[in-house]
Amino acid sequence: MTISDDLRNLIPAVYRQRDAEPQQGGVLDALLGVLGGQGDLVAEALAQLYDDWFIETCQPWVVPYIGDLLGVRPINPVSGGRALPRAYVANTLGYRRRKGTPAALEELARDVTGWPAKVVELFSALSTTQHVNHRRPGNLQAPTLRNATALAAVDGPFDRATRTIEARSLTAGRYNIGNVALHVWRSPTFRVARVTARPVTSPPDGRYNLDPTGLDIALHNPPLPEDSITSLATVRHLPGPLARRALYDELEVGRTGGDIGALRYFGIDPVVEIFADTGAGLAPVPPEELIAADLSDPPPNVTTGWRRPGPGLTAAIDPVLGRLAFRQGLLPDAVEVSYVYAAADALGAGPYNRHTKRSDDIIKAATFVRAVGAELPVMPDLTATNLAQAAVAWNAQAPGTVGVLAILDNATYEGDVTVVVPVGSTLLVTAATWPNIEQEDPTEPKITRLQLDDRRPHVLGSLVITGGADTTPGKPRGEIVIDGLLVEGDVTVAAGDLGRLDLFHVTVVPGRGRVAVTATNRDLSLHIDSSVLGPIHIADEGPLVSVTRSVVDGTGAAAIDTAECAITLSEVTTLGSVTCRTLHASDCLLRDIVTVGRVQDGCVRFSSVDHGSRTPLRHQCQPDLALRRTGADPVAIRALLTPQLTSTRFGDAGYAVLDDRSAIELRTGSSQRSDMGAYCSLLRPDREANLRITLEEYLRVGLNAGVFHES
Numbered sequence: 203m204t205i206s207d208d209l210r211n212l213i214p215a216v217y218r219q220r221d222a223e224p225q226q227g228g229v230l231d232a233l234l235g236v237l238g239g240q241g242d243l244v245a246e247a248l249a250q251l252y253d254d255w256f257i258e259t260c261q262p263w264v265v266p267y268i269g270d271l272l273g274v275r276p277i278n279p280v281s282g283g284r285a286l287p288r289a290y291v292a293n294t295l296g297y298r299r300r301k302g303t304p305a306a307l308e309e310l311a312r313d314v315t316g317w318p319a320k321v322v323e324l325f326s327a328l329s330t331t332q333h334v335n336h337r338r339p340g341n342l343q344a345p346t347l348r349n350a351t352a353l354a355a356v357d358g359p360f361d362r363a364t365r366t367i368e369a370r371s372l373t374a375g376r377y378n379i380g381n382v383a384l385h386v387w388r389s390p391t392f393r394v395a396r397v398t399a400r401p402v403t404s405p406p407d408g409r410y411n412l413d414p415t416g417l418d419i420a421l422h423n424p425p426l427p428e429d430s431i432t433s434l435a436t437v438r439h440l441p442g443p444l445a446r447r448a449l450y451d452e453l454e455v456g457r458t459g460g461d462i463g464a465l466r467y468f469g470i471d472p473v474v475e476i477f478a479d480t481g482a483g484l485a486p487v488p489p490e491e492l493i494a495a496d497l498s499d500p501p502p503n504v505t506t507g508w509r510r511p512g513p514g515l516t517a518a519i520d521p522v523l524g525r526l527a528f529r530q531g532l533l534p535d536a537v538e539v540s541y542v543y544a545a546a547d548a549l550g551a552g553p554y555n556r557h558t559k560r561s562d563d564i565i566k567a568a569t570f571v572r573a574v575g576a577e578l579p580v581m582p583d584l585t586a587t588n589l590a591q592a593a594v595a596w597n598a599q600a601p602g603t604v605g606v607l608a609i610l611d612n613a614t615y616e617g618d619v620t621v622v623v624p625v626g627s628t629l630l631v632t633a634a635t636w637p638n639i640e641q642e643d644p645t646e647p648k649i650t651r652l653q654l655d656d657r658r659p660h661v662l663g664s665l666v667i668t669g670g671a672d673t674t675p676g677k678p679r680g681e682i683v684i685d686g687l688l689v690e691g692d693v694t695v696a697a698g699d700l701g702r703l704d705l706f707h708v709t710v711v712p713g714r715g716r717v718a719v720t721a722t723n724r725d726l727s728l729h730i731d732s733s734v735l736g737p738i739h740i741a742d743e744g745p746l747v748s749v750t751r752s753v754v755d756g757t758g759a760a761a762i763d764t765a766e767c768a769i770t771l772s773e774v775t776t777l778g779s780v781t782c783r784t785l786h787a788s789d790c791l792l793r794d795i796v797t798v799g800r801v802q803d804g805c806v807r808f809s810s811v812d813h814g815s816r817t818p819l820r821h822q823c824q825p826d827l828a829l830r831r832t833g834a835d836p837v838a839i840r841a842l843l844t845p846q847l848t849s850t851r852f853g854d855a856g857y858a859v860l861d862d863r864s865a866i867e868l869r870t871g872s873s874q875r876s877d878m879g880a881y882c883s884l885l886r887p888d889r890e891a892n893l894r895i896t897l898e899e900y901l902r903v904g905l906n907a908g909v910f911h912e913s
Contacts, residue, residue, distance in 0.1 A: 206238025302902035359385035444521035449494035491516035550709035550734035570605035623680030624670035633657035633686035664691035669700025712755035775879035791879030
């Protein structure tokens with residue numbers, strides 16, 4: 203109840219009745235509404251003032267003031283996860299009560315960086331003569347060579363082997379009396395559910411890649427939350443890659459009578475699930491019927507390569523390569539898998555929140571909708587079994603229609619898809635979830651229930667988009683938004699007159715597809731955001747290209763070939779040459795020759811540009827800036843400032859990420875003092891600076907801490 207209602211209840215009923223009469227016109231009610239509205243504002247301000255007393259509910263601008271009352275050192279605000287000053291201030295008293303302990307340091311690292319962390323006291327791993335009152339039976343001078351699990355952990359955060367002392371700095375030698383290591387995982391993990399596994403051969407021979415594109419993708423652990431600040435991180439709490447030996451040992455425990463529900467990797471939130479159709483429909487393969495094995499090429503003999511004597515085994519899983527092999531004689535009709543992969547950030551298609559204002563506006567205005575999914579209930583005028591079928595239904599709509607094609611699963615849809623966007627029409631093709639769709643009325647579906655998250659469908663084919671031509675002056679051209687799709691093929695704008703194409707969180711697999719625009723689309727605007735793409739090719743002049751926070755991979759050739767187009771790049775990493783008419787670029791990592799036709803127009807700022815490039819005016823770019831500031835050999839400077847990437851192979855967790863080997867000028871050279879390129883907004887230098895600032899307060903006296911990147 204509002205204050206306006208309270209005021210009305212205080213007025214005698216006779217006056218309210220008179221005010222409701224037609225000749226009075228409700229003047230009293232309007233006055234009470236104005237007074238009550240102001241009262242509501244005051245009440246809301248008072249409620250917020252009360253909330254501002256507490257760190258959990260206060261407004262963001264209040265957080266530094268509460269922190270100042272506790273004497274908290276200011277840190278850099280960074281986005282994403284728990285990396286906010288609020289968590290740091292909220293847990294300050296807990297840090298101070300447990301100051302210097304590994305548990306407090308792990309929690310501190312997570313709160314100020316957003317990265318999961320594992321603290322290792324390196325001095326506890328030294329080979330020393332032990333005191334009888336402080337025995338460490340596990341600290342053996344020579345490791346046990348029979349323990350394969352322990353040997354696999356050597357040089358990692360869970361290494362239990364002892365070392366002799368290294369009397370060097372922490373950056374050169376870890377193991378010394380005063381050293382502590384903070385291992386951090388910078389790459390988040392993402393779970394995809396019920397993905398169509400890709401057969402290695404055609405016809406299938408029982409071997410599959412878990413990734414629908416057929417690439418080798420390392421499986422990762424989905425980290426579980428820790429119980430409290432006093433608990434130490436274990437393997438299950440960290441997003442590290444899965445090891446063959448660890449999974450093998452655990453599956454052996456379950457197969458020999460252990461409690462499956464209590465298993466580390468296959469208990470709560472299992473790391474991988476396999477569903478196979480062996481004649482009775484898709485059914486899960488129990489963990490006790492799995493074995494972990496090395497399925498590297500050349501393919502093993504499935505009769506003797508991994509199969510153990512005795513019945514009960516159904517399939518072998520290789521978490522390092524992301525491969526699956528069924529036993530000899532077993533060839534399922536269909537295979538689906540759920541697994542977890544790692545990526546540097548939420549770029550390209552993925553099971554994360556992808557809501558944008560443009561997508562939400564289209565959903566609200568939609569008058570046509572098709573939900574795509576092979577297992578959806580048959581509902582005429584609402585559901586379709588595949589994307590091509592839904593596109594045919596859309597192509598039959600009249601010009602001026604606003605429509606949505608929503609794919610509601612993670613299946614693979616084979617075949618090319620042709621979409622026609624008539625004049626005045628707008629279409630959204632997206633990956634989404636739709637709770638309780640089976641209860642919807644097909645004639646009036648509540649499309650606003652669509653959630654653009656938790657899905658990454660795979661299109662094994664090309665998308666061909668045609669804009670309808672119209673000679674009516676002032677008639678808006680057709681527009682299409684593609685969101686959240688993993689496309690293994692080309693995205694082509696065919697001959698026509700399309701007005702706008704938006705690619706949001708789209709992956710066009712590098713080396714297997716490209717984005718191309720054919721002739722007659724002179725007034726097209728191509729907008730790309732948060733995507734991973736193969737090369738972009740536009741032969742004719744006219745289209746405007748804007749790319750933001752994306753990776754464009756030419757796979758050894760041209761990344762962007764738009765000689766007659768004006769392009770704008772912001773936080774973009776290109777793997778290949780760039781050719782365009784005019785260029786506006788900011789915070790970019792351009793790893794090949796850039797050739798711009800009109801250098802008198804545009805600007806390149808806070809970017810890395812290869813030597814020999816022809817660009818417009820550059821501002822704060824590398825290696826230009828370093829060459830102006832030093833008199834050293836130009837050849838040596840350019841070699842030093844050549845970007846080093848963790849990986850150039852699509853599918854790796856470190857794909858297109860600036861490696862720690864790269865010069866500091868590149869890793870802090872963007873306008874945000876962060877990495878140049880697509881991962882600029884991660885603010886990795888600020889996160890690490892936060893950690894080093896806070897360690898000065900919470901590290902025990904006499905200890906030195908080193909930060910080691912596990913991803």
